[in-house]
Each structure stands twice: as structure tokens, then as C-alpha cells.
Amino acid sequence: MALVTMRQLLDEAANGGYGVGAFNVNNLEQVQAIMEAAHETGSPVIIQASRGARKYANDRFLYHLMEAATEVYPEISVALHQDHGNSPETCKSAIDLGFTSVMMDGSLMDDGKTPADFEYNVGVTREVVEMAHEVGVTVEGELGTLGGIEDDVGSGEVNLTDPDQAVEFVELTGVDALAVAIGTSHGAYKFTKEPDREVLAMYIIEEINERLPGTHLVMHGSSSVPKELVDIVNEYGGDIQPTWGVPVREIQEGIKHGVRKINVDTDLRLAATGAIRKAFAEDPSEFDPRYYLKPARAAMQKVVRARMEAFGQAGHAKDYDPISLPDMAVRYREQGHQLTVT
């Protein structure tokens, strides 16, 4: 099976009232862990690569890993998405490579750090929507900024999304999906205590969903940072300070209010690191990479499986036949940017 478009996955998810996890990958073991979890649970899935991931793995390796994934798991609907594209050029290179979806993150300037103004964001996002829809590719935009910095990406400054601006932004750009800032951040250090409904501003999602019921909402920085995973890392020599992530039950509330894509990276990083540290500690004489990568892969698979079940995507992999990119392009041309696929 070919890769499917994210638009189709998200429209189907909206129809079925569930969310779809979007998991970041950089290497073979991450792709395998996610695909195996999708296979086990019968889930459609979004696999995403940041600019850092594309650089780390090399575009060609990354793309062919995804090709292999669709060959090995032909029954799984999988979309390949550019995470946090910093410019129309980055999005164009992802589209040329074969990604079926791109994020134009115009909430930041193209340095990926400096917060951008609304006009700049609208301009670059609109440009990407025109270019991507022309060839059937899905576009995610972002309004408001997240906290936290990953790999030098992010301003570290939080600007919650303004619902009035969100309505204007979607109208002006024609994005398929909108990432909203509700107080989360990338990485392990999101909250210093269990977040209440003021710190984690779920009310923004509810308000935007009321105003834009047809727009798929995206939650970034949505790792839950489970204490069990942090404890394993620390038990085997790691140093992760006490921290809280986004509770799964809050994500489930979001899904009831239009959240369709949930970005998770950190939880897989924690799972892999804990498993590798444990393996190293248990047998310091081992030096075959398979000895520690196998438990790392299994630990990531377990987290992904749990999220797929919690987000409700489990069991929906075979609900529909994929629409090809050229067919999606025709639909955008005929129905406009705000089409509905289902």
C-alpha cells in the first residue's frame, strides 16, 4: 500500500470521533516500533520527521525506511509528515521527497526560534497550502507558540492561541489542520506539577472547536512523561528531574473537542533511553548493539501501543481505501481547500 494523505486520516478520525498519534522518527528502530504497534492494534498512524531527523538519518534513508514500512505492513494506513517545517523551501523538499503531509510552522521565523507575527505566518502558510494542495499533500499550520526548545528549535516563549485569530488564520490560509498553543512545550520538562485546567489551557481547544468545527486540531508537546519511564532512566544512572507531562485523560478530552493529531516524541525517547540504560547496567560485558536496541524498540512499541489505544485509533486501520495524491489534488481543485474527504 502507498502512503496515505494525512487529510484522509484526519477526516476519517473526525468521522469516527478518535485521535491519531503522530510519532517522531529518526531511525530504523523507531519506525519498526511504531509500525509494529500499529499492526498489533490495527491502527492508522502518522509518522513524522523533523528537520533534525531528516538531517540525522539522511532524506533518502528516511524515505526508504517508510517505503519498507508500507511494504512490510500493507494493511496499515500511514501518513508521512514533515514536522515543524521552518520555510516553504523545507516543505517543498519534503513534498519532492514523497511526504504526504507537511507542517508549515510560521509561528516562528525561518530560524525556528524567533516568534513571527500574524501576517508573516499567514503569508508563508498560504504559500505552502497553494503548493501542497496542488499535488494533493496535506498542510498543518501553527498559531501561537509552544514553550521548550528541542535541538535548538523553538523560542522557549509561550503565546497561547487566540481563538479569534484562529478563525481568521484558517480562513486566510486554507490549512487542513491547525496546531494550537495551549501551554504545552516540547521535551520532558513541561510542567512542574500536575497541570490543572488553567496551566494546560484546554478551554482554548474547546473554544476554537466551537468556532471552527470543521478544522482538525493538533496538540504538540503531548508526551505524558510517565513517572514509570522517568524512574527507569534514573534508576539506571540517568538524571531527569521531577517533571510532569500532558495527562492522557486531558488528551482524551481534547479528542472530544476536535483534536485529531497528537504529537508524541519525548515518551519514546524516554522509553528507549531507560531500556538501553537498563541493558547496559544488567550486563556490562555485552557489546552487540542488538542486545540493547531490541529492548529499546520493545519499550517504544509498548508506549505507542498504549497511546494508540487511548487515542481511540486502534481498530481503524482498515476502515478505508487510500486516496492517491493525484486524486486528492483533483478534490482540492474542485472543492477548494476546505474539502471533506469522507
Ligand code: G3H
Ligand atoms: O519538534 C519536536 C520534536 O520532538 C522533534 O524534535 O527537532 O529534536 O528532532 P527534534
Ligand code: 13P
Ligand atoms: P513531545 O516533546 O511532548 O513529545 O512533543 C513532540 C512534538 O510536539 C513534535 O512536534
Ligand code: ZN
Ligand atoms: Zn511540535
